[in-house]
Amino acid sequence: MTATTDGAGAPGADPADTAPAPGPAALRGAQEAAARATRHLLARQDAAGWWKGDLETNVTMDAEDLLLRQFLGIRDEATTQAAARFIRGEQAADGTWATFHGGPPELSATIEAYVALRLAGDAPDAPHMARASAWIRAHGGIAAARVFTRIWLALFGWWSWDHLPELPPELVFLPPWVPLNIYDFGCWARQTIVPLTVVSAKRPVRPAPFALDELHTDARRPYPVAKRPAPLASWEGAFQRMDKVLHVYRRFAPRRLRKAAMDTAARWIIERQENDGCWGGIQPPAVYSVIALHLLGYDLAHPVMRAGLESLDRFAVWREDGPPGPDGRGGGPIRMIEACQSPVWDTCLAAIALADAGLAPDHPALVKAADWMLGEEIVRTGDWAVRRPGLAPGGWAFEFHNDTYPDIDDTAEVVLALRRIKHPEPARVEGAIARGVSWNLGMQSKNGAWGAFDADNTSPFPNRLPFCDFGEVIDPPSADVTAHVVEMLAVEGKAADPRTRRGIAWLLAEQEPTGAWFGRWGTNYVYGTGSVVPALTAAGLAPAHPAIRRAVRWLESVQNEDGGWGEDQRSYKDPEWAGKGASTPSQTAWALMALLSAGERDGKAVERGIAHLVETQRGDGSWDEPYFTGTGFPWDFSINYHLYRQVFPLTALGRYLYGEPFAPGEA
Secondary structure (H helix, E strand, O other): OEOOOOOOOOOOOOHHHOOOOOOHHHHHHHHHHHHHHHHHHHHOOOOOOOOOOOEEOOOHHHHHHHHHHHHHOOOOHHHHHHHHHHHHHOOOOOOOOOOOOOOOOOHHHHHHHHHHHHHOOOOOOOHHHHHHHHHHHHOOOHHHOOHHHHHHHHOOOOOOHHHOOOOOHHHHHOOOOOOOOHHHOOHHHHHHHHHHHHHHHHOOOOOOOOOOHHHOOOOOOOOOOOOOOOOOOOHHHHHHHHHHHHHHHHHHOOHHHHHHHHHHHHHHHHHOEOOOOOEOOEHHHHHHHHHHHHHOOOOOOOHHHHHHHHHHHOOEEEEOOOOOOOOOOOOOOEEEEOOEOOHHHHHHHHHHHHHHOOOOOOOHHHHHHHHHHHHOOOOOOOHHHHOOOOOOOOOEOOOOOOOOOOEHHHHHHHHHHHOOOOOOOHHHHHHHHHHHHHHHHHOOOOOOOOOOOOOOEOOOOHHHOOOOOOOOOOEOOOHHHHHHHHHHHHHOOOOOOHHHHHHHHHHHHHOOOOOOOOOOOEOOHHHHHHHHHHHHHHOOOOOOOHHHHHHHHHHHHOOOOOOOOOOOHHHHOOHHHOOOOOOOHHHHHHHHHHHHHOOOOOOHHHHHHHHHHHHHOOOOOOOOOOOOOEEEEOOOEEEEEOOHHHHHHHHHHHHHHHOEOOOOOOO
16 A cells, blocks of 8 residues: 555645645554554454444334334333333433434434333323423324324324325235336335235234323324325325225225235245344344234244244344433333344445554454455345346345345445455455456446445335335435445456446536535435545546545535534435534544545645544544434434444544555556
């Protein structure tokens, strides 16, 4: 690796605006911080070779887990109280819950958290509960909640199934060429919707353990008065009327056809159960799959159900530092539910960070990580083959056990990690890399870019369904995923390949007028820009390229006074928030990675950013990051990856000290 020291500033910049080369003290501070971070990260590696940080989302995961256990009759007091302690600890002073740290109150999250605490025995007239219910009523009550929240309440008679969008199980019979077939949905939505078609058809109601009149704006009329539909000529109006037709169809659906559809859905669900009992390594599809199969007659002792329930327990993170309860008495263990787990993603990012920070390529920790990643390679065909039937399998998923849905983003980053490691079996590594590269190339969408799980998953219809108000339900190409693939292809010597060039052209066309790029899977424009700039320079674009200079100017313009970078989740809804937010270690690192790849190592912005990382590092070599910098669905589902705060700052420090890890590809 060679240090990059040229290009400190935009063409024609005043030399007075360019900082001198960092002095010995600055370099020494960065070296010491990198050494501490390296020791900290090495100490966190599992004996099997992987890394995994907690994946924190919001309290709806914990509330729905308790509601599932109540529905199945398996809720126990210890689990309930541990979950309740976590939920109470996330409540704001006004009685509400948000979906990300420091975010605004969110109605559905507040309703679900409130119901979970009622299950735990919290009295509705307790001060913290009264504040929550008053806020819920003031903001429309249950009737204003999202569809998924009302489905959970319908399971116990707190809401009427008649006032929910219809989702017929016959959907599974639609071939892939018909609009609104299940493969038009993103993989995460597909895995959720198929079991929910069974739940929608069955319309189960379990006895409610208590009433929820206090969450309705008018307890005498808990269901909304029918609103005038939107104009028929609008998409909203068309889909509203289609939903009415489906409600009528429900009453006349042929019984044999409906039973055949539900049986087909059950087979579809069971065929996609992973070896560890989960579905796709994601908690929500597992929850709804367990409910659907239970409604179809699978008892809790059935091997499929038993494995599914055991897999759900593995999403639980237990801690011993619970806060006192609302009565002021001592706390106890707390239990947080992860929406999914990210060991492959965390491991490849940790390996990249350690290698870029100067750890020897044959260091035992890196070799062990490579061994584990090689063992996680996916070699069987999954749902992605519906759109790419002739493509050979390869690549890596995000989670521990997920052979159905490999991830294009993970595959690119695993290849980049493996390229940094000197493994004693090079032929084994080369074979896995070749298969991963081939699969990624085969998953390129028609427009030249890449989505996360599927190719050309861009139908405009799924997001318009009345049912789909819970976040993104399709998987269109994104700048961050495309950038990681382009960077990987450049490192593999394919910078001049026509497929890579199409990806580069798409990225250049997607640049915002500000100079930034939108971040689909990380927050937000800082992540997108931090992903794209290193990819473009790796593929051979010069630091003086106009797109690179625009990105540099934007990053410099949004740097915080403390030298760091941050961006709030609200930038997904309001462009005024783009690049604005409290400084975080991960977002500071993303900005630095972009600036360093653009030749800005000796610039003031880099100097201040590196100083911020050094100054905010804790004594044990870690960083603190309460803010959510990851994205599941833009705005609707935010993520705090607890390892991001460790791996990305170390990567940035390493590249500052040692330069870019690979020479740029061919222009």
